[in-house]
Amino acid sequence: MSQNNATNKIPAQVGEREITITRVFDASRDLVFEAWTKEEHLSKWWGPQGFTTTFQKFDMKPGGTWQFIMHSPDGVDFPNTNDFVEVVTPERIVFKHAVFPHFLATAIFEDLGGKTKLTYRTVFEETSAAFDKVKTYAVPGAEQTMDRLEEHLASLSQK
Template sequence: MEAPRDLAFEAWTKPEHLSKWWGPQGFTSTFQKFELQPGGTWEFVMHSPDGVDFPNTNVFDEIVQPERIVFRHTVFPHFVAKATFEEINGQTKLTYRTVFEETEAVFEKVKTYAAPGAEQTLDRLEELLAQLVNRTSGHSQQ
């Protein structure tokens, strides 16, 4: 990611940034609770472009600024997610992994939307980071 590690980590940990990019293309999110601490809860509703709401609850297991975030998605589909942030020459290498706890048969169905959804979500993160980098470096057009 063409952004400093601190900024990339901030995009994951500040609700005003996270709400702008979390979810596939066309989705929006309404955050109800965001307790960024081990054992803290992140509750939100993802709203699809066709009007379907998807309630989500995550529990943070680990927050190590600016290195990693680990959380459990406690509603279907159940998974543990880990995001790691590595600084390389002023930019950020983000590694995002999820381990699903569903049966193999259920996972076969889930991955048809989970993998493309995760890719679109991370694309949205890159777009937001480009805007934030522009804003902080004074390159925005006014």
């Protein structure tokens, strides 16, 4: 991880039924966007620490589907399906998580002159009571996922 890691992390913001993770990565917007849109990158960092991901279908375009299984360190499999709503290169990706917990996710990529500000916002469709349970694992899981993205980007810049 970069030496500036602590300054690149902005604490997660949690609303009534939404979570927003904001990070500034020491990488170009094109590279960060590519890490989100190319299966060979995304499969290396998506999911919390210790998880691996097996892609079943990856069609990143409006109306396309991303199906995958997240494998936890303790052997539990979590099937996931995302339906892409919007893909605007290199600015924005919007998708609906089609299995519980249901949410609309928006990733916005802002160019900061060689660095990239990523704002990842998830708005949950579940009741407030269900969201209260979901956020106990969704917030740290999203934070860890962004940590893994940062590690992946750092490994690319070392090549």
